Amino acid sequence: MTKKIDLFAHVLLPEFYEKMLMLDKTLPDKLPFIKNTVLTDMKKRQELLPSDVKQVISYVNINPEDYLLGKAASLLARKANAELLATVKDNPHAFAGGVAMVAMNNIPDAIEIVDDFVLPNAEIVGVQLFTRHLGKSIADESFKPLFEKLAKCDVPIWLHPVFDERKPDNNIIFSWEYEQTQAMLQLVQANYFQEFPDLKIIVHHAGAMVPYFAGRIEQILPEHWAKDFKKFYVDTALLGNSKALELCVDYFGSDHVFFGTDAPLGVLPAGATTEVSDAIDQMPILQAEKDLIYYGNYEKMMQKEV
Numbered sequence: 001m002t003k004k005i006d007l008f009a010h011v012l013l014p015e016f017y018e019k020m021l022m023l024d025k026t027l028p029d030k031l032p033f034i035k036n037t038v039l040t041d042m043k044k045r046q047e048l049l050p051s052d053v054k055q056v057i058s059y060v061n062i063n064p065e066d067y068l069l070g071k072a073a074s075l076l077a078r079k080a081n082a083e084l085l086a087t088v089k090d091n092p093h094a095f096a097g098g099v100a101m102v103a104m105n106n107i108p109d110a111i112e113i114v115d116d117f118v119l120p121n122a123e124i125v126g127v128q129l130f131t132r133h134l135g136k137s138i139a140d141e142s143f144k145p146l147f148e149k150l151a152k153c154d155v156p157i158w159l160h161p162v163f164d165e166r167k168p169d170n171n172i173i174f175s176w177e178y179e180q181t182q183a184m185l186q187l188v189q190a191n192y193f194q195e196f197p198d199l200k201i202i203v204h205h206a207g208a209m210v211p212y213f214a215g216r217i218e219q220i221l222p223e224h225w226a227k228d229f230k231k232f233y234v235d236t237a238l239l240g241n242s243k244a245l246e247l248c249v250d251y252f253g254s255d256h257v258f259f260g261t262d263a264p265l266g267v268l269p270a271g272a273t274t275e276v277s278d279a280i281d282q283m284p285i286l287q288a289e290k291d292l293i294y295y296g297n298y299e300k301m302m303q304k305e306v
Helices: 014-023 042-048 070-090 107-118 141-152 175-189 211-220 223-229 242-252 273-281 287-302
Strands: 004-011 053-059 095-100 124-130 157-160 201-203 233-235
Touching (some): 004 157, 004 273, 004 287, 053 124, 107 124, 107 141, 124 141, 157 175, 175 201, 175 223, 211 242, 233 242, 242 273, 273 287
Parallel strands (some): 004 053, 053 095, 124 157, 157 201, 201 233
16 A cells, blocks of 8 residues: 655644634635534544545635734734644644744744744644735745745745635636636746745645646746746645646656645545545556655655655
């Protein structure tokens, strides 16, 4: 049985969730997916977790920065991070690591979180950012110092989509992937990979639209920007779809693709682990490449065996 490290699995841990409900009691109505108890109940989660899978956990997209000013938002993010770290430490058989939260309306403290929380704790393997923060593109100049810090410290970024609220017709099927693709383009055109060659960005949902539009990327963009698209890392969270994953691996390379399922979301009650695993197993690639996707690329990036 091949071991699997699920790079992109989500939680909404109880203490943090309770604090967010104090700020906005309507969250379950606005975001119905957070009613899934597997997000909050770690005992139930582990009962449903396949024995060959360990998860890397990150919070769902509920951000203190959208409700609180800089200092207060950072304080709540730090408390959420402490709860995340404790959860990973208490459940090492289930969780391979945790991904830190930062408040993007307090960039100085976000940088401090890298120094005093991410780097000292081996269980914390990266920082999660979103395609838009505070209504701004992730490539907004005000966020750049954090990217510089993460690249300098060799801390990977988990990039997750959120809706662009300027658009009137957002939907979870197609808009999510558009937002992800746009953010990738914005980061490339901001020359982040040129300026920060050690930058590591892991993109949710298999690189979204990028593999499908590879020809347009290569024909329309300058050569150096087209090449920069291949510097992203991606996961396999497509709810299955082996043919799409083939295209993803063909574009990014098997050394840039990680097993990720979006658990426990997508397929109730606990996520699409089976569907994504089956899609990988059905791909006409070498077993050695599948092993890279399932666990090898993660262990290489983190420089440790899980």
